[in-house]
Amino acid sequence: MSDTPTNPNASFSPIVVSGIQPSGTLHLGNYFGAIRQHIALHDAFESYFFIVNYHALTTLHDPEALRTYSFDVALDYLALGFDPEKSSLFLQSDVPQVNELAWIFYTLTPVSQLEKGVSYKDKVAQGLGANAGLFNYPILQAADILIYGGTRVPVGADQKQNLEICRDLAMRFNDRFGSGEMILPVPEPYILDDVAVVPGVDGRKMSKSYGNTIGIFDEGKALKKKVMSIVTDSTPLEEPKDPDTCNVFALIRLFADDAKREEIAAAYRAGGFGYGHAKKELLGLIIAYFAEARERRHELANNPSYVEDVLREGGRKGREQAEVWMTRVRESIGLITTY
Ligand code: ADP
Numbered sequence: 001m002s003d004t005p006t007n008p009n010a011s012f013s014p015i016v017v018s019g020i021q022p023s024g025t026l027h028l029g030n031y032f033g034a035i036r037q038h039i040a041l042h043d044a045f046e047s048y049f050f051i052v053n054y055h056a057l058t059t060l061h062d063p064e065a066l067r068t069y070s071f072d073v074a075l076d077y078l079a080l081g082f083d084p085e086k087s088s089l090f091l092q093s094d095v096p097q098v099n100e101l102a103w104i105f106y107t108l109t110p111v112s113q114l115e116k117g118v119s120y121k122d123k124v125a126q127g128l129g130a131n132a133g134l135f136n137y138p139i140l141q142a143a144d145i146l147i148y149g150g151t152r153v154p155v156g157a158d159q160k161q162n163l164e165i166c167r168d169l170a171m172r173f174n175d176r177f178g179s180g181e182m183i184l185p186v187p188e189p190y191i192l193d194d195v196a197v198v199p200g201v202d203g204r205k206m207s208k209s210y211g212n213t214i215g216i217f218d219e220g221k222a223l224k225k226k227v228m229s230i231v232t233d234s235t236p237l238e239e240p241k242d243p244d245t246c247n248v249f250a251l252i253r254l255f256a257d258d259a260k261r262e263e264i265a266a267a268y269r270a271g272g273f274g275y276g277h278a279k280k281e282l283l284g285l286i287i288a289y290f291a292e293a294r295e296r297r298h299e300l301a302n303n304p305s306y307v308e309d310v311l312r313e314g315g316r317k318g319r320e321q322a323e324v325w326m327t328r329v330r331e332s333i334g335l336i337t338t339y
Helices: 028-044 063-079 097-106 111-115 118-125 132-146 157-177 220-228 247-255 258-270 275-289 291-301 304-333
Strands: 015-020 046-051 088-091 152-154 188-190
Touching (some): 015 028, 063 291, 088 304, 097 132, 097 304, 111 118, 111 157, 118 132, 220 275, 247 275, 258 275, 291 304
Parallel strands (some): 015 046, 046 088, 152 188
């Protein structure tokens, strides 16, 4: 007998899905922790990337902000190299079937499982009014994945628990309604290359909740001000410094090629190289790294109807795929449709 593990999803075509929150301006942490990998994956697999505006409603009740952030995510992805000919990019709310599937999943999820949800528990612990949307967030996320028959989900460590709920739901659904067959795939986490936590200007994890972010498309004075405000220790300019404990260098490392990284690390260790110098190097690296994308983003911002067309076409493909899976689900669960 071979002990090679069998792929439980072997009968399904590989499909990558991922949702992107439109709840703030995308920052360098999002880029190196998620977007860069999304762009690589959308090239390699049939994939569905959607802007999760329903999820954003669990924390954002500002219509203008929701509209702006949603559109900006599309602009950012397209500027950063997402090619709508290769994969679909669309708005979550353009695929209404996702809420239909979520409802079915509600009826299959024990409340006790949701009560263990990390983000829900965090909000409650912070004394914030956790709404029912936040409580049920992982269910909508499971529907987001399975409505497209997703077999692979790129996840950061923070999202692992929610994917577990999705896998449990798929298995429970298959057990209950599959008569021995797999109706839904049981999606696997897509292990991304080793993504370090990107520090924010205060040295904590870069996060919009900490107000310590550098936006991917920050520019000019605003960008310079943020880079210059990165917290460092007070080692005098002339003394040698350790690059490996410096927040500025942690960011330089992400942008510089090997030769440049070594050159700057050597300057740190030699002394006579101050944090001001390091910040100038970082500023130059960020500007150069996103120069092309920044130009593309300006062009796209001047052509909003193109961006809308991309989202519309992506939504059409999303609905088409969602209907295939929803039909399968409705039939297996006994929902009769007469239209
Ligand atoms: P935020 O903390 O700003 O609210 P999100 O939770 O919306 O960011 O993150 C979206 C994606 O970006 C997640 O996959 C997460 O793993 C990644 N990400 C966010 N911040 C960082 C960071 N500082 N370093 C690495 N990855 C990050």
